[in-house]
Amino acid sequence: xxxxxxxxxxxxxxxxxxxxxxxxxxxxxxxxxxxxxxxxxxxxxxxxxxxxxxxxxxxxxxxxxxxxxxxxxxxxxxxxxxxxxxxxxxxxxxxxxxxxxxxxxxxxxxxxxxxxxxxxxxxxxxxxxxxxxxxxxxxxxxxxxxxxxxxxxxxxxxxxxxxxxxxxxxxxxxxxxxxxxxxxxxxxxxxxxxxxxxxxxxxxxxxxxxxxxxxxxxxxxxxxxxxxxxxxxxxxxxxxxxxxxxxxxxxxxxxxxxxxxxxxxxxxxxxxxxxxxxxxxxxxxxxxxxxxxxxxxxxxxxxxxxxxxxxxxxxxxxxxxxxxxxxxxxxxxxxxxxxxxxxxxxxxx
Amino acid sequence: xxxxxxxxxxxxxxxxxxxxxxxxxxxxxxxxxxxxxxxxxxxxxxxxxxxxxxxxxxxxxxxxxxxxxxxxxxxxxxxxxxxxxxxxxxxxxxxxxxxxxxxxxxxxxxxxxxxxxxxxxxxxxxxxxxxxxxxxxxxxxxxxxxxxxxxxxxxxxxxxxxxxxxxxxxxxxxxxxxxxxxxxxxxxxxxxxxxxxxxxxxxxxxxxxxxxxxxxxxxxxxxxxxxxxxxxxxxxxxxxxxxxxxxxxxxxxxxxxxxxxxxxxxxxxxxxxxxxxxxxxxxxxxxxxxxxxxxxxxxxxxxxxxxxxxxxxxxxxxxxxxxxxxxxxxxxxxxxxxxxxxxxxxxxxxxxxxxxxxxxxxxxxxxxxxxxxxxxxxxxxxxxxxxxxxxxxxxxxxxxxxxxxxxxxxxxxxxxxxxxxxxxxxxxxxxxxxxxxxxxxxxxxxxxxxxxxxxxxxxxxxxxxxxxxxxxxxxxxxxxxxxxxxxxxxxxxxxxxxxxxxxxxxxxxxxxxxxxxxxx
Numbered sequence: 026x027x028x029x030x031x032x033x034x035x036x037x038x039x040x041x042x043x044x045x046x047x048x049x050x051x052x053x054x055x056x057x058x059x060x061x062x063x064x065x066x067x068x069x070x071x072x073x074x075x076x077x078x079x080x081x082x083x084x085x086x087x088x089x090x091x092x093x094x095x096x097x098x099x100x101x102x103x104x105x106x107x108x109x110x111x112x113x114x115x116x117x118x119x120x121x122x123x124x125x126x127x128x129x130x131x132x133x134x135x136x137x138x139x140x141x142x143x144x145x146x147x148x149x150x151x152x153x154x155x156x157x158x159x160x161x162x163x164x165x166x167x168x169x170x171x172x173x174x175x176x177x178x179x180x181x182x183x184x185x186x187x188x189x190x191x192x193x194x195x196x197x198x199x200x201x202x203x204x205x206x207x208x209x210x211x212x213x214x215x216x217x218x219x220x221x222x223x224x225x226x227x228x229x230x231x232x233x234x235x236x237x238x239x240x241x242x243x244x245x246x247x248x249x250x251x252x253x254x255x256x257x258x259x260x261x262x263x264x265x266x267x268x269x270x271x272x273x274x275x276x277x278x279x280x281x282x283x284x285x286x287x288x289x290x291x292x293x294x295x296x297x298x299x300x301x302x303x304x305x306x307x308x309x310x311x312x313x314x315x316x317x318x319x320x321x322x323x324x325x326x327x328x329x330x331x332x333x334x335x336x337x338x339x340x341x342x343x344x345x346x347x348x349x350x351x352x353x354x355x356x357x358x359x360x361x362x363x364x365x366x367x368x369x370x371x372x373x374x
Numbered sequence: 375x376x377x378x379x380x381x382x383x384x385x386x387x388x389x390x391x392x393x394x395x396x397x398x399x400x401x402x403x404x405x406x407x408x409x410x411x412x413x414x415x416x417x418x419x420x421x422x423x424x425x426x427x428x429x430x431x432x433x434x435x436x437x438x439x440x441x442x443x444x445x446x447x448x449x450x451x452x453x454x455x456x457x458x459x460x461x462x463x464x465x466x467x468x469x470x471x472x473x474x475x476x477x478x479x480x481x482x483x484x485x486x487x488x489x490x491x492x493x494x495x496x497x498x499x500x501x502x503x504x505x506x507x508x509x510x511x512x513x514x515x516x517x518x519x520x521x522x523x524x525x526x527x528x529x530x531x532x533x534x535x536x537x538x539x540x541x542x543x544x545x546x547x548x549x550x551x552x553x554x555x556x557x558x559x560x561x562x563x564x565x566x567x568x569x570x571x572x573x574x575x576x577x578x579x580x581x582x583x584x585x586x587x588x589x590x591x592x593x594x595x596x597x598x599x600x601x602x603x604x605x606x607x608x609x610x611x612x613x614x615x616x617x618x619x620x621x622x623x624x625x626x627x628x629x630x631x632x633x634x635x636x637x638x639x640x641x642x643x644x645x646x647x648x649x650x651x652x653x654x655x656x657x658x659x660x661x662x663x664x665x666x667x668x669x670x671x672x673x674x675x676x677x678x679x680x681x682x683x684x685x686x687x688x689x690x691x692x693x694x695x696x697x698x699x700x701x702x703x704x705x706x707x708x709x710x711x712x713x714x715x716x717x718x719x720x721x722x723x724x725x726x727x728x729x730x731x732x733x734x735x736x737x738x739x740x741x742x743x744x745x746x747x748x749x750x751x752x753x754x755x756x757x758x759x760x761x762x763x764x765x766x767x768x769x770x771x772x773x774x775x776x777x778x779x780x781x782x783x784x785x786x787x788x789x790x791x792x793x794x795x796x797x798x799x800x801x802x803x804x805x806x807x808x809x810x811x812x813x814x815x816x817x818x819x820x821x822x823x824x825x826x827x828x829x830x831x832x833x834x835x836x837x838x839x840x841x842x843x844x845x846x847x848x849x850x851x852x853x854x855x856x857x858x859x860x861x862x863x864x865x866x867x868x869x870x871x872x873x874x875x876x877x878x879x880x881x882x883x884x885x886x887x888x889x890x891x892x893x894x
Contacts, residue, residue: 054771055770055771056768056769056770056771056772056773056774057770057773057774057777060769060770060773060774061412061770062419062553062554063419063492063493063553064419064420064421064493064791065788065801065815066420066493066496066497066791066801066814067420067492067493067496068496068811068814069777069808069811069814070811071492075492075553075554078553078554079554103554103555105554106412106576107576107577108413108552108554108555108556108560109556117575173609173613176609176610176613176617177613180613180616180617180619181613181616181617182617206617206618207617207618208617209617209619210610210613210614210617210619211406211603211605211610211613211614211619212578212579212603215601315606315607315610316607316609316610317610318603318604318605318606318607318610318614320575320577320578324577324606325577328577328606330770331739331768331769331770332770333770
């Protein structure tokens with residue numbers, strides 16, 4: 026266990042080192058940060074003076090060594106735009122992103138498991154076919170399109186006139202397909218609960234939850250089909266295995282077989298994939314956060330790029346790298362708990 | 375489905391009823407701009423966002439009216455003493471948010487601070503000093519006769535000298551202007567304006583509350599609280615308005631104009647803007663561009679009206695010069711000269727019948743539809759056998775390329791900070807001179823000392839009619855010379871809910887006077 030953690034921590038350092046090198050190497054291509062800091066009519070002389078102050082004129086190696094020296098002391102520099110330490114800026118934005126990911130994960134867990142299991146147990150049922158069909162469509166629609174459609178339907182509202190409104194049934198159908206809108210389409214709302222540090226939560230107020238609905242659904246929409254299909258496929262395979270057949274022959278109840286014995290083994294690969302996907306989800310929030318003006322790290326990162334806020338870009342990449350390493354480590358630990366046959370520090374098989 | 379959601383939403387709406395404020399100013403306004411102010415120090419950066427903030431939290435000595443005239447604000451009146459001096463009378467009984475009273479000492483403090491500001495010092499260069507006569511009288515002095523003295527005075531938003539003087543607890547100078555890092559002024563604000571900043575989370579929201587002791591008791595404004603949310607994504611901003619999440623948005627993207635116009639709850643206001651979009655033809659890089667006939671041919675080949683109608687969806691005013699209507703240099707007789715046959719003939723006369731190949735660069739996220747405009751221009755040039763190798767870049771990468779003059783034709787949009795024609799020429803067509811900073815954005819390397827001399831003469835001409843004639847002549851000569859390729863003035867658009875009466879407080883400079891906003 027200890028050896029495993031030591032190995033992972035050294036891995037984390039390596040990952041962060043590589044990321045910082047790459048981020049530094051591409052910074053020339055990210056544009057001139059001064060562009061956003063001064064007005065158009067400021068003279069070249071003034072600009073040069075500011076560049077000098079910021080140390081942007083030093084050779085790249087000097088800049089990197091200065092950065093690395095500070096980074097080892099936990100200082101990743103100041104954001105040009107926010108005029109604050111980058112880690113502080115990220116700490117302010119991270120809770121919003123994490124809540125969004127939590128919201129989406131809850132939706133995924135509570136929908137994908139029952140649907141996946143159902144589709145595996147009754148592959149021929151029309152409901153299963155319907156879910157599988159919808160999930161194929163879902164997986165192929167880009168997240169920003171889902172988001173825009175959701176906003177149109179549930180924030181702005183649509184009035185449908187497809188059916189003759191002078192007949193009772195026509196009116197009923199029109200009403201059925203029309204939506205009133207009204208769900209918040211941007212931001213996190215005014216009523217956030219302060220938890221600790223920089224964490225302000227939207228989970229504890231009505232408006233906070235309302236604001237979470239559309240962004241979480243959009244974010245979940247990309248991963249949900251994947252998990253439904255994964256759980257269905259794994260479950261179907263497990264249901265064919267000998268021990269399940271034996272259990273059936275023994276006369277155990279279907280519920281006990283499916284949910285106690287089969288599901289447990291189904292979840293093993295799901296946990297591995299899930300852990301990696303949560304990491305990926307942090308990256309996907311960039312799109313979702315942009316469309317919903319969700320004040321998390323994804324939106325912050327995208328804006329940092331348009332502003333060439335290089336210290337913030339570098340810090341974000343390093344933090345995300347760290348999140349990936351941490352989630353992967355956790356996944357490996359949980360995997361060990363669920364399946365005791367797995368050895369963490371992998372002796373040769 | 376409809377009823378279910380309606381009930382759910384209805385119950386939520388009850389939970390967040392607006393809080394009542396002071397007796398007159400009770401309305402709450404939620405608004406969304408594409409960005410929030412980068413700092414609270416209005417001398418730190420000269421940008422549209424900062425000027426919008428300035429007009430909400432400070433007051434200028436005088437301000438622009440809708441028709442580009444002046445109206446007195448903190449200066450009650452002004453008289454010209456001599457060619458170089460203007461005497462101002464300051465309004466009495468004006469208090470800052472801090473409770474301090476406004477006097478000429480504050481104006482002097484502000485003037486001196488503007489002279490220090492990296493972004494503003496260029497605008498205030500013609501001023502040699504300020505004379506304080508008494509607590510409510512002062513004179514602005516220029517080193518030469520300066521016709522734009524009043525234009526520039528619209529940038530003087532008096533600061534609270536007492537509030538911004540001295541040292542902070544950790545020993546920093548409160549009056550310091552810092553481009554990066556935290557200064558006192560970037561986080562604290564005390565102006566004379568209609569609103570105070572009560573909460574600010576950068577990039578997330580800014581909250582303003584009506585200042586109880588606001589001096590302008592005649593202002594019709596009845597908004598007690600403003601919540602500004604920056605929403606960068608065009609679609610989201612429009613959705614926020616249409617779904618009722620916000621009451622007022624700007625800017626409105628051209629693609630959504632129809633949608634908002636057709637919405638029964640929304641109100642759209644558009645105006646012809648003052649920002650000129652143009653292409654420079656770099657004479658240093660391309661030998662052919664030195665020939666006026668080739669430049670004219672290009673001017674004839676570009677269909678400005680087509681671009682304005684098809685690409686900008688009517689959201690632009692086709693241009694044949696830099697000065698928009700209302701500016702002194704605006705020359706009525708100059709109209710777009712689209713004529714492909716004539717263009718081909720000119721190319722033939724110049725000996726370039728077979729054309730040549732050039733490179734072109736444009737930003738793709740700076741101006742409205744900038745990349746599409748560049749593509750259209752490239753296609754139009756193909757008709758006179760000029761083959762264009764086009765590259766579009768995000769603005770963060772575009773401007774360094776622009777500074778390097780990295781392509782033969784480069785796009786730029788320009789708004790004159792002084793709301794005056796001469797500013798266009800000084801930055802865009804003056805002979806480039808690194809020492810004086812003239813022609814800083816002249817990526818065409820066009821150079822005509824005669825025209826430059828004429829502009830400089832106009833700059834010390836205080837007889838405004840004579841000055842206008844000079845500037846119009848400049849426009850004419852630049853047109854004849856085809857010094858650049860003008861495309862259009864980008865229109866401005868704002869949208870609000872029907873009960874928010876935005877029209878009277880909007881102006882072409884795009885700083886809404888929100889202090890006077892009426893919400894029904």
